[in-house]
Amino acid sequence: MAPYEALYGRKCRTPAARDRQKSYADIRRKPLEFKEGDKVLLKVSPWKGVVRFGKKGKLKSTFCWTFKIVERIGSVAYRHELPEKMQGIHDVFHVSNLRKCLADETLTMPLKDVQVNEKLKFIEELIQIEDSQTKFLKRKRLKLVKVIWNLQEVRNLLGNLSPK
Template identity: 60%
Template sequence: MIQIRDKLKAAQDRQKSYADKRRKPFKFKIGDKVMLKVSPWKGVLRCGKKGKLSPRYIGQFKIIKCVSSVSYKIKLLEELSEIHDVFYILNLKKCLAEESLAMPHHDVQIDEKLRFIEKHLSIKDR
């Protein structure tokens, strides 16, 4: 019984060491620029692109306040005012790109659940 417990403990420690090597610390400071993750919605075109090419993150938002160790308050634009401004840490990604490379917000329409809204286009007679 003791040998089984020791073997299980050794296996758990080994798996923990493998997982810890790949684990990244998620810490943001006030004033950091972050990008917001938007949820894919099956069958919806996002920004005119389908599948793998559609954007997963939008914007460059500034962190205003650290609400808890795993949630942050960010400054949203007026177009996204109906969305709550406190987000879980895994829905944020540190923005390392220049501001000129950020995706414009006016091209993206998002509902209150952070899903893209599909816009149908009509082709007029040439």
């Protein structure tokens, strides 16, 4: 018998610690459901990411690759379509390890106008000088020039493709 019950002769009406903790956890919990054919990102732990997925490094992302959901198994598990290089990994994951992939495959940039050198750096060429002015400081004169580079067209294209 609990001390409260022995003293007062009735059960305590305050919620137990487990109930209180559950209510705190339920506030942040949101139900996740996916359909067959949805693309999802898989969350991997740091150690398993190195061992199973070859993801290492200090600044690596927590989520790896996008996978397509093949079927739903129960209420909280999903079977995925894994590539051939991941044949040793089980293809069923819990919903807590998945995030919806928000990338839109229709927003791809054509790379025919982009020039790259042998070190895979963009080659920037001067197209036009738009404006120039001189800024006077206490003891210096700075010449400011506004230039349009060929890479600017690529940046404009990327800006137009980004979702608003």
